[in-house]
Amino acid sequence: MAHAMLVPARIAKGRVTSVDTGAASAVPGVLRVLTAKDYPAPPETDENGPPPPPPTILDAIAYRGQPIALVVAETIEAAIEGAEAVTARYAEEAFASKIDSKGAVREETEPREAGDGTRALADAATRIDQRYVTPTQHHNPIELIATSARLTDGKLRIHESSQYSSGVRGAVARSLGYDPATIEADSSYIGGGFGQKGSLYGYSAIVAHAARLIRRPVKLVVPRSQIFHQATFRPEAHHHVQLGADTGGKMVAAVYHAEHEQSRAGQFPPSDYHEATSRLYDIPNYQGTAANIRLDRNDPGYMRCPHPHPSCFAFESAVDELAIELGRDPVEFRLANDGMTDVLTGKPYSSKFMAECLREGARRFGWDRRTAEPGSMRSPSGGSIGWGVAVAAYPSMMVPSIGTLRVYANGRTTYSISGHEMGQGIRTSIANVLVQGLGIDPDKLEISVGNTATAPQHITAGSWGSAGAIPTTAQAVSRMQSALKQLLGGRTPRGDIHRRLASTKRPYLEVQASALGPGQDASALESLRQGGYAVAGPEYPAFTTMSYIAHFVEVEVEPRLRRVRMPRVVSVADCGRVISPRTARSQIIGGVVWAFGSALREGTEIDPRYAGYLNCDLADYVVPVNADIGEIEVDLINEPDPLANSMGLKGLGEVVMAGASAAIANAIHHATGKRIRHMPIRIEDML
Ligand code: MOS
Numbered sequence: 001m002a003h004a005m006l007v008p009a010r011i012a013k014g015r016v017t018s019v020d021t022g023a024a025s026a027v028p029g030v031l032r033v034l035t036a037k038d039y040p041a042p043p044e045t046d047e048n049g050p051p052p053p054p055p056t057i058l059d060a061i062a063y064r065g066q067p068i069a070l071v072v073a074e075t076i077e078a079a080i081e082g083a084e085a086v087t088a089r090y091a092e093e094a095f096a097s098k099i100d101s102k103g104a105v106r107e108e109t110e111p112r113e114a115g116d117g118t119r120a121l122a123d124a125a126t127r128i129d130q131r132y133v134t135p136t137q138h139h140n141p142i143e144l145i146a147t148s149a150r151l152t153d154g155k156l157r158i159h160e161s162s163q164y165s166s167g168v169r170g171a172v173a174r175s176l177g178y179d180p181a182t183i184e185a186d187s188s189y190i191g192g193g194f195g196q197k198g199s200l201y202g203y204s205a206i207v208a209h210a211a212r213l214i215r216r217p218v219k220l221v222v223p224r225s226q227i228f229h230q231a232t233f234r235p236e237a238h239h240h241v242q243l244g245a246d247t248g249g250k251m252v253a254a255v256y257h258a259e260h261e262q263s264r265a266g267q268f269p270p271s272d273y274h275e276a277t278s279r280l281y282d283i284p285n286y287q288g289t290a291a292n293i294r295l296d297r298n299d300p301g302y303m304r305c306p307h308p309h310p311s312c313f314a315f316e317s318a319v320d321e322l323a324i325e326l327g328r329d330p331v332e333f334r335l336a337n338d339g340m341t342d343v344l345t346g347k348p349y350s351s352k353f354m355a356e357c358l359r360e361g362a363r364r365f366g367w368d369r370r371t372a373e374p375g376s377m378r379s380p381s382g383g384s385i386g387w388g389v390a391v392a393a394y395p396s397m398m399v400p401s402i403g404t405l406r407v408y409a410n411g412r413t414t415y416s417i418s419g420h421e422m423g424q425g426i427r428t429s430i431a432n433v434l435v436q437g438l439g440i441d442p443d444k445l446e447i448s449v450g451n452t453a454t455a456p457q458h459i460t461a462g463s464w465g466s467a468g469a470i471p472t473t474a475q476a477v478s479r480m481q482s483a484l485k486q487l488l489g490g491r492t493p494r495g496d497i498h499r500r501l502a503s504t505k506r507p508y509l510e511v512q513a514s515a516l517g518p519g520q521d522a523s524a525l526e527s528l529r530q531g532g533y534a535v536a537g538p539e540y541p542a543f544t545t546m547s548y549i550a551h552f553v554e555v556e557v558e559p560r561l562r563r564v565r566m567p568r569v570v571s572v573a574d575c576g577r578v579i580s581p582r583t584a585r586s587q588i589i590g591g592v593v594w595a596f597g598s599a600l601r602e603g604t605e606i607d608p609r610y611a612g613y614l615n616c617d618l619a620d621y622v623v624p625v626n627a628d629i630g631e632i633e634v635d636l637i638n639e640p641d642p643l644a645n646s647m648g649l650k651g652l653g654e655v656v657m658a659g660a661s662a663a664i665a666n667a668i669h670h671a672t673g674k675r676i677r678h679m680p681i682r683i684e685d686m687l
Contacts, residue, residue, distance in 0.1 A: 001148070002031055004207055004220040005079035007069035007086045008229060009061045012611035013095040013296045016059040016068050016088050023085040024071055029078030032214055033086065034070045039209060043174050050532070051267070053171035054202040056209065061090070062264060063298040064612045065229025067202065072210050072218055095296035097611035099236055099261045105294040106259070112274040114343040117287025120253035124244025128322045132241065132314035133678040135603040136261065137234040138227075138613070139303055140621060141423075143191020145201070145227060149208040150217035156183045156208055161190035163198035163420045164459035166452050166531035175205035176212075180531070187450035187457075193422030195302030198461040199232040228616035232301025233604065235260040235268065239314030243322050251322070251337045253285045254278075258311060262292035266299040268306075274344075275538070276308035276393040276658060277315040279546050280354070282339020296611055302461060304594060308394050308658040313599075313679060316390035316662035321675065329372070330389050330666065331362050342544035350543040350643035351650070353574035354391055357550035360635060361389075361572040365552035374673035383556040386671025392659025395538030396545040396576075396641075396650035398517030399458045399468040400524045405476040406510045407438065407484075409502035413445045415476070416454035418528065419469040424653055425583035426465050430473050432580050437477030438497050456529045463547070463651030464535065467517075470579055471646045476513035483511050518542070518643065545644045547655040548574040551592070551663040557671045562686035564600055564668060567630035571660065576641035576650035584652055588634045591656030597624045599661035603680050 009016070021033040036057045045052040057067055071082035096103030121127065147160040147168075156178060162168050165185040173180040190197055203220055211218040222230060237260035244253035258273035274288035323333035338355045341348055362368070370387045371377060377385035401418035408414075415434060419426050427447045435442050448454040449469075458468060484501060493503040501509055516524055517536025524534040538545050554568040571588050578584050601622045605614040615621045640648025661679060668686075669675050676685050 001217045001219055002072050002074060002214060003076040003079045004070055004072045004210060004218050005083035006067040006203065006220070006222065006226060007071065007083045008065040008226055009068050011061055011090045011092045012064040012097065014061050014090050014092040016061060017091050019069055019086060019088045021069065021086055024082040027078055027082040027085055029074040030071060030082040031074065032072045032210070033082065034210055035068065040176060053174045053205065054200050056175055056202050056206050063296060064610060065226060065298065067206065070206050070210055072214055095611055097295060097297060097608045098606055099238065099293045101295065101608060107292040107294060109269065109271045109290050109292065112271055112278060112288040112344060113286065115285030117253050117255040117285045120285035121242055121244040121255050124253050125247040126245045126322065126325055128243045128318050128325060130241055130318055130321060130677060132239040132317060134237045134239065134310035134313055135679055136236045136606060137303065137598060137602045138604050138621060139194060139196035139231065139233065140618060140623065141192025144221050144224060145197060145231060146221040147204050147207050148217060148219035149211040151211055154182065158183065158185045158204065158208060160185060160187055160204060161193065161197055162187045163190065163193045163422050163461055164200065164457070165420070165450050166457040167200050167459055168204050169452050170531040171200045172205045172208050176209055184453040186453065187420055188448070190420060190422055190450070194304035195306060195461060196231050197422065198459055199301045201230065224618070225616045228604065228613040229298055232299050234303040234306065235262065235300035237310050239311065241314050241318040243318050245322060245326060249326050249328060249333070249336065251281055251283045254283045255287045256315065257289045259291040259293055261297065261300060262294050263297050263299045264294050268300045268302070272307040273311040275395050277311050278344050279342055279393050279544065280391055281337040282341070284343055286343055305394065305654040305657040308392055309598065309661065312390065312392040312659045313662045313665065316392065316659055317665050317677065320666040320669070331358055331367055334358060334391055345539055345544055347543050350545045351576065351639065351641040352546065352548060353637045353639055354548040354550065356637050357548055357572040357574055358391060361550040361552045361570050364633060364635065365570040367552060374670050379556050382559045384671040386555045386667035386669065388553045388663045388665070388667030388670055389550065390659040390662035390666060391548065391550045392655060393546040393548050394463060394651060394655035394658055396547050396644060397462050397464045397467065397535050397537035398645060399464050400514060400516045400520060400528045400534050401458065401468040401472045402456055402512070402514045402525070402528065403472045403476045404455065404510065404512050405480055406508050407440065407480060407497055407501060408508040409498055409506060411441060411444050411498045413440045416448035417469050417472060418455050418458050419465055420450040420460035422460060424465060424587060425580065426469060428583050429466055429580040430469055433470060433473045433477060437474065438480060440497060458528050458534060462535065463653040463655065465653065466579055466649055467645055467651060470649060471515040472513050474647055475515060476511055479511040479513055480509065483509055515646065543643055545641065545650060547650040547652060549655050549659060551660045553660070553663040553667045555664060555667040555671055557668065557686060562683050564681065564686065565628050566596055566664065570633045571656065572635045572637065573652060573656060574637045574639065575652035575655070576639065576644060577648040578636045578638045579647065579649055584636055585634045587653050588656045589632050592632050592660050593624055593629060595657045595660030596629055596664065598679055599664040600680050
């Protein structure tokens with residue numbers, strides 16, 4: 001195995017005019033230094049075809065940190081030393097790095113509308129008109145993004161920490177001109193993956209090409225400082241929220257404009273900020289507009305709860321402001337504005353237990369002991385206590401999946417399925433269904449996910465991991481039961497499934513299963529097989545499906561240092577049927593911790609002189625620690641959604657984070673009387 005290191009561009013925009021690899025090649029242990037001239041030209045793309053694969057190494061520089069060379073060496077140390085020895089000359093161009101920079105280009109996108117928001121707002125008896133800012137934030141899983149490639153037996157085998165192994169295969173094939181059938185991409189375990197590892201990156205093909213050229217396996221682990229510049233991130237977004245209520249305190253209008261920083265060619269869609277906020281309440285007049293602000297930066301992208309987290313921070317802060325303006329209790333006000341119809345489509349929700357989340361959360365939290373006046377509650381140590389609430393939603397989507405289940409007479413069971421283990425415990429959920437359905441021994445069960453060699457792999461993201469894999473797994477269970485029954489032909493031998501199978505003198509029995517989302521047909525399965533994108537929802541032919549959550553937060557603001565800590569949280573989620581109680585609970589705890597980080601700690605600093613990120617390590621990109629957070633109490637409504645899919649489950653992994661940072665900001669207002677309309681909220685905001 002040889003080790004590789006990327007060389008990042010030291011300009012934000014322009015061209016590489018020459019690269020000097022002499023000093024790098026002279027470093028002991030360096031095997032090869034690759035630059036743009038070693039890579040094939042990007043493939044031709046046509047407008048109706050799939051999007052182009054991410055570029056490998058180019059001379060044209062679109063963002064600071066873009067790779068200009070790859071150093072391959074015997075050791076990681078030699079690769080790093082070699083990469084540091086590469087020098088380049090550039091022709092620099094003017095660039096725009098921040099949302100308000102000269103040269104930033106605004107691009108409005110399709111609005112999402114119901115009724116007449118502006119008119120209803122003008123007619124409203126009470127109005128809120130506020131602006132909220134959510135920051136640039138970067139993923140920082142402990143497990144860095146990494147890829148390795150080796151050519152054996154006529155195949156290119158890629159091991160990569162990716163939520164989309166078939167996407168990796170397809171992108172490498174198109175970049176380097178391989179037949180996809182000659183590539184296997186394996187992402188069996190990827191470490192923490194919350195969207196960053198769902199994006200496709202040029203380094204997959206960069207490293208695969210290096211392995212071909214030097215005829216040895218090559219491995220690249222992207223260092224954290226480079227990940228900030230290379231990988232997708234949560235873009236800064238500005239949210240202008242106007243709400244109107246009638247004289248009875250019913251919300252009648254929402255006019256919400258969101259805009260975010262975007263790269264010149266990036267696709268991360270701003271209109272999705274409206275996906276959740278339009279589906280919390282019965283607000284008949286909803287005008288949702290959105291824009292990209294195009295800059296010379298790397299591509300923003302999906303980061304846990306990508307749109308509803310920032311949008312619900314803004315919207316649920318505004319709802320809190322409106323409730324206070326109206327003199328209403330924030331829980332009672334939200335309950336009074338609940339609705340069961342998706343105003344954007346006019347169709348019903350397949351299920352919605354947001355009100356139950358609010359009622360159960362309020363009961364567990366002890367909300368009725370809250371005194372409404374800001375600053376009216378104190379801790380024994382003299383700190384200001386604040387209690388805040390917020391709700392949120394996240395689209396519940398489905399993807400097709402294909403599973404192959406084999407039960408062996410000797411006690412083993414193997415199962416391969418579309419899906420990725422991105423830290424959420426998808427194998428645990430799948431095992432729950434197999435063990436409960438077949439009575440097999442979990443210790444002798446092997447589950448393969450994320451591997452293109454064993455099952456076609458759709459991207460796992462958007463909280464559809466369970467909705468993709470679990471209905472298929474349930475079908476595999478029932479097919480296995482009927483296949484065995486048929487084989488036994490009316491006999492009922494004693495013992496577990498393996499012994500019953502052994503009685504037929506067969507070494508194993510295999511069944512295949514697949515499932516689709518409501519409204520999908522066989523073309524979705526074909527798209528899955530081709531490594532494409534086949535997502536259904538949240539708007540299905542007859543209904544809309546969203547997951548919901550309510551968060552109740554207690555903050556304590558210290559009297560002198562003004563540090564904000566969170567002694568207590570109660571979060572109650574509606575994700576339909578709960579398949580795996582332990583991992584579901586863990587998702588909620590993780591989401592709440594991350595929301596705390598977002599609300600009070602995390603922000604990426606950009607240096608506008610260079611368009612680079614300044615705090616790209618875990619010392620300067622501050623995340624929560626145990627002392628910040630006390631008890632996180634979790635509950636799940638566990639009401640199956642009868643329409644969403646055969647198992648009645650809805651997505652969970654992302655809704656858990658949405659709204660929690662608004663509940664924190666609302667609690668801070670209750671503690672201090674200060675309404676902070678940006679994240680992260682830091683000590684200087686509390687003085
Ligand atoms: Mo998620 S941010 O769609 O992996």
